[in-house]
C-alpha cells in the first residue's frame with residue numbers, strides 16, 4: 001500500500017483558485033440541451049413551411065378557423081391533450097411532463113390584419129375579406145403567423161424531451177389580439193379554469209432588431225389603452241348670431257387644449273402619459289353653429305392606479321369647460337386593455353438562459369416600455385407573466401414596420417424563437433419544481 005501523494009492535488013487546487021472564473025458553458029452543453037438543439041434544427045424546415053402556409057392564409061380576429069384547425073391538428077399529432085372552442089377559435093394544447101412540477105403557459109396569437117399585402121414574397125397573401133362593407137386584403141402584418149409557428153415548434157421540441165420536462169406546459173393559441181381582446185375572452189370562456197398556470201410566457205416579433213436578438217423590458221412593457229368619447233351639445237344657431245346658442249366647436253377646441261395641460265402640468269415626469277384626441281367631428285357649413293361636436297380620444301398610461309387618476313382629471317377638465325360654456329355634454333369613458341407588466345424575477349431568470357442560447361449577452365437588448373397596447377396583460381391577472389421581443393429584421397433588407405403592407409420578417413427567427421422559449425420554459429420549470 002502506498003501513501004497517496006498530497007502535493008499534486010494541492011498544486012491543482014492552487015491553479016484552479018488562481019484561474020479566472022469559468023465562463024458559462026457554450027450552448028448546447030448538457031445532454032438535454034443537445035437534444036433540444038437537435039430537435040429544433042430538425043424541425044426548422046417544417047416550421048418554416050408551416051409559417052409560409054399560415055402567411056398565405058391570414059384570417060381576421062375570431063375568424064381564425066383554418067389556423068385554429070392547423071394548430072389543433074399539430075397538437076394532436078404531438079400527443080397533447082387538445083381543447084378547443086375558447087373565444088370561438090382559441091385552442092389550448094396540454095403537455096404533461098414526465099417529472100413533477102408546476103404549470104407554465106406559452107401564448108401565441110393567431111390573427112391577421114385588414115391590410116392588402118405589398119411585400120414581394122412568393123407566399124404573399126392574396127386573401128380578402130369584407131370589412132365595414134368594403135373589400136380589403138388580409139395580411140399577417142404583425143407577425144402572428146410567426147407567433148403561431150413558434151408556439152407549435154416549442155410544443156414539438158418540449159414533446160421530444162417530455163420525459164425530462166418537470167410539470168405541465170399549456171400551449172395557448174389565442175385569437176383576436178388585434179381587434180377584440182382575445183386573451184380576456186379565452187379566460188372568460190374558462191380556458192384556465194381547471195388548469196391554472198403559475199407563469200405565462202409570450203413573445204412578439206420585433207421590427208427594430210435583427211434575428212438572433214431578444215428585446216426585453218423588466219416591469220411595464222405596454223400601456224393601458226383607455227379612452228373616451230365626448231359629445232358636446234347645443235341647440236344650434238346661425239353662424240352670424242353665435243350669441244344665440246352654445247358653440248360646441250369652441251368648447252371642444254378648449255377641451256382639446258386643456259387636456260394637454262393634464263399631461264404637461266399635472267403628471268409626474270416619470271408617469272408616462274399620452275392623451276390624444278384623434279377624432280373631432282362637428283359642423284356642416286361655415287355659417288351654422290352645429291348642434292353637437294363629437295370628440296374621441298385615446299389615453300395611455302402604465303399601471304392600474306393611473307387609469308382612475310387620469311379618468312378623474314379628464315372628467316374634471318371636460319365638466320369645467322362645458323359648464324363654463326353652458327354646454328350640456330355626454331362623456332363616455334372606457335378602460336380598455338391594461339398595460340403588460342413583465343415580472344422582473346421571470347425576466348432575470350429567462351435572460352440568463354437566453355444569453356447562453358443566443359451566444360452572448362449583447363444579443364439581449366433592454367428596451368423602453370411602449371405606449372402601444374397588448375392584450376397579453378390579461379394573463380398577468382392569473383400569474384406572473386413575461387413577454388419578449390424577437391428580432392425579425394432580415395439581414396439583407398431595410399427594416400419594415402409591423403402593420404405596414406410591406407412588412408417582411410426573417411424566418412431565421414423561427415428556430416431561434418423555438419430554441420429560446422423551449423430552454424427558458426424548461427429552465428423555469430426545473431427551478432420552480434425544485435423550489436416546491
Ligand SMILES: [Zn+2]
Nearest residue numbers: 142178402403
Ligand atoms: Zn399588431
Ligand SMILES: [Zn+2]
Nearest residue numbers: 142144177204
Ligand atoms: Zn401583434
